[in-house]
Amino acid sequence: MENILEVKDLNISFDTYGGEVKAIRGVSFDLKKGETLAIVGESGSGKSVTTRAIARLIPSPPGRIKSGEILFEGKDLVKASEKQMQNIRGKDISTIFQDPMTSLNPTMKIGNQIMEGLIKHQKMPRGQAKKRTVELLELVGLPNASERVDQYPHQFSGGQRQRIVVAIALACNPKILIADEPTTALDVTIQAQILELMKDIQKKTDSSIIFITHDLGVVANVADRVAVMYAGKIVEIGTVDDIFYNPKHPYTWGLLGSMPTLDSNEEELVAIPGSPPDMLKPPKGDAFAPRNEFALEIDKVQEPPMFKVSDTHYAATWLLHEYAPDIEPPEAVKKRMKGFAKTGTIRTSEEGEKS
Template sequence: MEDTTILDVKNLAISFKTFEGDVKAVRGVEFSLKKGETLAIVGESGSGKSVSTKAINRLLPKKNTMIDSGEILFEGKDLLKCSEKEMQKIRGNDIAMIFQDPMTSLNPTMQVGKQIAEPVRTHKGCTKEEAKERALELMELVGIHSPKQSYKSYPHQFSGGMRQRVMIAIALACEPKILIADEPTTALDVTIQAQILDLMNKLKKELDTSIIFITHDLGVVAQMADRVAVMYAGQIVEVGTADEIFYNPMHPYTWGLLASMPTLDVEETNLYTIPGSPPNLLHPPEGDAFAARNEYALAIDFYEEPELFQVSDTHYAKTWLLHPDAPDVTPPEEVIRRKEKFEMLHLGKGQSARVGGEAIGSHS
């Protein structure tokens, strides 16, 4: 992986106008993406994952959306300042997206082969025959059987897994520099999900594409990500390498996500759940947005927002528990017990399982 930053999001804040007021959906989000890297953005529904990434391709509704602040620098160019004409050249060509449900993204009246060929003709100026040849190559690349026969098929004739492969082929048609995958395997069964994830990892290596992978499934994160950003209530509350997030998590919200992840342990009958629900972002709370749900909350959490404390060169967490004067807190037993299980189930294939030899939760 090259140590070249291809995307840099700085202080991004986005609001939506509603009849009740302005919903502060994204609040000061910052993250970067390196060439050839997979960054997973994880969090509950409504945490701001999809809104943040749709802003990259300027796909948010214009009528009620306000970009309150921020920059989205793609190869040094601020996408928020680009005209619509400039964005049309970037979308699909330099930055492509795979959405959660292919049936709502694919044209039901158009042959799948032509849908794959369309971005090639639009962005590359190819002839009809050249675009068709490229589409057939892509269909073979993503594992669609008998491309010449399948080219003339319609979306309803494909299974869910095959439709998602079509979406990946469309996204890869112009060999984009960045691929944004917005929960692309949520609607698929676990066997097909595994095939799609393996395919994306394979294509990433072959094409050297950078990927932003949006999900709420930490099992998927363990298989896909080089780095992980954890989002809550419109903010990134922890960011680090996959190993750091899984084996040395620092934020109580990350602890809750890890503890609530199901495992294959048959003795566990009750799944841990994070108490309460996310705050109403019409009126974001003072202090730490997670404080009301946090059993480890300190008094300061309820009136002063924590800074992003540095744990290592690559690991940061937005929690007062990392302040030098904070009491030493041990993560929930569920997080500690899952440590070795994560290693066996998800990170056992050639990845290191510990960060600097530290135990989970140490922040001395």
């Protein structure tokens, strides 16, 4: 399958009063046409910074892309001018942000906010744009769309506002849709509806999706592949089956061990000890080593390369070296892996319900 996006050795820093924060350190991945790639990790791992860089939404200053390439259909977006990016944002690459109230203009009718992109990028006459706006609102499941198109954001519920944000993102049939934790602020029922909506729309439009989340329960239901991020780096990447049934990085083990399954209500959740490193002074060696009970001596002095597990699965851990001791995931993680295989489903860690 053809790649629509390739991120190569991306490095991003933020200049602060305390010094240079090395937020993204050598991130590389690709996105195929019609694929959903989930990026997971704790808060501060670099998920949102990575994807905002794709749309060139990193505020500068203080942020700056130090090096690397972001190839969209073969064109390097890092070298694109702001005017070129204005023609790409919304038209080819759209973003759904976490909080719809910060994404919507409270002083504008929702119809006008959707029509903006249609008029600018699609060059539609206003009458045609309004008709298309109603169709988009119906597509995302907003009831009485023709009547509500002239209402303001405060007149809608949280779930409805998120549907409006999805409609705005979809207005120009983007080739890549970046969903930055779009369901975190919603209750579990609305969350499931929005996720189902995105999957349905992807089938109809064949768009590619980058889905950012900290919730592995969401990942299992929406993604084709998963990239696990820690301390500004991708530490493991593979298909959903690779990550849930055959995880190799101790950090991935920790994430899986901290989430419940449908198989048992009484099993103990295992928290990852410690906290992420200070990116003002990234640690030498493997950044996860201080929190990793399975860390080797080499982890303290040398950063592990990305080892190949299979054609679809890679992980950056010295445990995959041919001379490393044979260490298996903790029992808590094995139980979850068995639970995933037995039930074929997962429930979200926050809500304790099937997502």
